[in-house]
Amino acid sequence: MNQHDKNANLYTYLYHSCQHALLYIGLFSLFINLFMLTIPVYMMQIFDRVLAARNYQTLIFLTLIAAFILLILSILDMVRIRIAGRISNWLDERLSPAALLSGPDCILNGNNYPQLVLKDIAQLKSILSGSFLFTLMDTPWVPIYLLVIVLISPLLGVVATVGAILLFAIAIMNQRLTHKIQTKIDNSSMMNTFNTSNTLRHAEVIQAMGMLGHLINGWQEKNKKSLELTEELNKLSSVIISSSKFARMLLQVLILAVGAYLVLNNQITGGMMIAASILMSRALSPVDQAIGAWKQFQHGKEIMERLKAHFENSSQRNTSIKLPKPKGLLSVEGLCLSSSSAEPRMILEDIHFKVKPGEILALLGPSAAGKTTLARLICGIVKPTSGSVRLDGADVYHWDRNDFGHYVGYLPQDIELFSASIKDNIARLGPVDELAVIKAAQLAGCHDMILHLPNGYESLIQSSISQLSGGQRQRVALARALYGDPQLIVLDEPNSNLDAEGEFALLNALLKLKEQKCTIVVISHRPNLIQYADNIVLLSDGKIKMAGTKEKVLAKLQLIKTEHQQRSSYGMG
The missing domain is CATH 1.20.1560.10 (ABC transporter type 1, transmembrane domain)
Known part of the structure; x- marks a missing residue:
């Protein structure tokens, strides 16, 4: 049923x-x-x-x-x-x-x-x-x-x-x-x-x-x-x-x-x-x-x-039985998504790629290319029109949400913290494992920052007014994504509000997660994050324009850039 x-x-x-x-x-x-x-x-x-x-x-x-x-x-x-x-x-x-x-x-x-x-x-x-x-x-x-x-x-x-x-x-x-x-x-x-x-x-x-x-x-x-x-x-x-x-x-x-x-x-x-x-x-x-x-x-x-x-x-999803903790093989197979408007249009079309445990995939592309939508599909937030996203062979959309949430860390582009304490936010509003909270905060590089707050981890966050800056909120949200040692990490513009110190902590976190054989998908435009990627997928108008290893894709992009500059110089001459 x-x-x-x-x-x-x-x-x-x-x-x-x-x-x-x-x-x-x-x-x-x-x-x-x-x-x-x-x-x-x-x-x-x-x-x-x-x-x-x-x-x-x-x-x-x-x-x-x-x-x-x-x-x-x-x-x-x-x-x-x-x-x-x-x-x-x-x-x-x-x-x-x-x-x-x-x-x-x-x-x-x-x-x-x-x-x-x-x-x-x-x-x-x-x-x-x-x-x-x-x-x-x-x-x-x-x-x-x-x-x-x-x-x-x-x-x-x-x-x-x-x-x-x-x-x-x-x-x-x-x-x-x-x-x-x-x-x-x-x-x-x-x-x-x-x-x-x-x-x-x-x-x-x-x-x-x-x-x-x-x-x-x-x-x-x-x-x-x-x-x-x-x-x-x-x-x-x-x-x-x-x-x-x-x-x-x-x-x-x-x-x-x-x-x-x-x-x-x-x-x-x-x-x-x-x-x-x-x-x-x-x-x-x-x-x-x-x-x-x-x-x-x-x-x-x-x-x-x-x-x-x-x-x-209300069309809730069909959920399967509880599955064991995944090893982290992420497979995106023929993924398509169309809008639900009166005149449907394709948002994503025929997306294929795989990410192995311990690999970092960088999703690149211009604005409105479909990167954030793809991140939501990977996390099982949105139901695809066709195709599937699978983690160790199991469809993520039909995976039991309470069970699946333990294995996934998601940092959305628009940071939303709950009206609760920092400790409860990092613990995802569930029973608080204080050691796990501190571990996630240290990995996200916000432990010392939290300790300097008047009430430390007990400091309350309000949805509209907060004593935290945009960068601090992003680091707390990153700690929330890393809480509980998730196997699949999806980060949408994780460094958009970070200063140099915060970005350094993020890079260290990515390296540690990579060593722990986590599967990581990162959306970013900054080169210092891309350099840690193993593979790159370049999206444009909801389609894969280019995909492959980091070296291969960057070389192609550099070649295209060089050819464009040469044509521009020739035209000026």
Whole structure:
């Protein structure tokens, strides 16, 4: 079974499991609503028997029975609340890891919903653990309470039924008038929040070049439409909610007025009148609450639809069983990658090469040649359109990520450190092996630099603000790549921010890794790194323009350069 099917089955499993749990809540709701008849029955007995006969023993007996039933009702309600809380926590425990598991691949494929999915899960949890679920369970009892009122008096039953229909009509009108507006507000707010959060990550650029005013103006312009929609929604909601409250209070007056009329005509007793009033209040309570909970229902439905689409459409990779630590033979076989745009274009085409353990391969080429994309494919980050990248014969893309990560060190071109301590960053946010952390830092040449920080390895790094320079951040990221003695090392422009000292440490690290028989792929333009390479692959427009040993490729490049200079000189002459 592939991961796509697992995700779909996970959603189906959770959906059906929740249905079973909701049946238990429904069972408790059955007894709770039955016991809710205690108060109206008690009132009927008090007015019609106790007060009429002035019977103290009956009063005490009825009061004890009512108190006992209400105690049981409270216990059942408490258990019902706890079950709802456990359902929401149970969903969170299962949905959140699955959402995080599929998150990186979805983001790499251009789907940004995983950055918001945890918020959706938290909101769904809040909805399920709130009063909405109980309102939903109590609503089917509305006709039963109305039927009891009809048994007391058909006329009172007509008043209560008309009132319930009126409130239901108001609830439906509320949904139809506000649903589209609320959806637009939610989508607009979600996108504005997401875009603004991403923009504020570049705080240094914003402050340095005075872009904050433009950012605020842009946000206000986008938020203006949302505010207008919110104002429109508030106007509609205020009218609907006020109308509902008026109708509810008027119905309470009418049920008592009609009841009093029937009492005066000796058609019902005073106890029946009070009981009918209490029953109608209980019958209309779920309807009245439904108006306020309708937005929660719609919001929860939209969240469920987004989660369903996410889990059914997220195309996670098929992973194999855990494999032993590789020796390091890297094989790139017929590798092709096309863009996923409306008009696909080839980013990489027919890439072939091998790197043996203990060898350094230098990837060269102009900007946009596909070097960084190739580095991502080598690390199994991106799925190729065709062909494969294999490490000791195993496809790296389908290798279990947690297992594969132990054998790979990757330094991306854009350095991103996590909001954690330097120690945790180097340890890849996993359990910290302090000796391994220090070993990686020493190999990357940043051990002494870290010790000179105020808190050493415990120094905290923030994603947007850091006391580390660009070169220091790159060296910490290099230490992270070297942590745990990985067999395959992929370095994308590892010296782009390094000074002479940092570059010297990098060269020493490469030599030591080469001695340890690591397989190394380096993207760089600087000659002092290229001179340590065993082989060179020159990319241009996503294709291999030249490949071979370092001496062979450099000789060809020098020959091309010489011929070009000669042609230029001839043209000038």
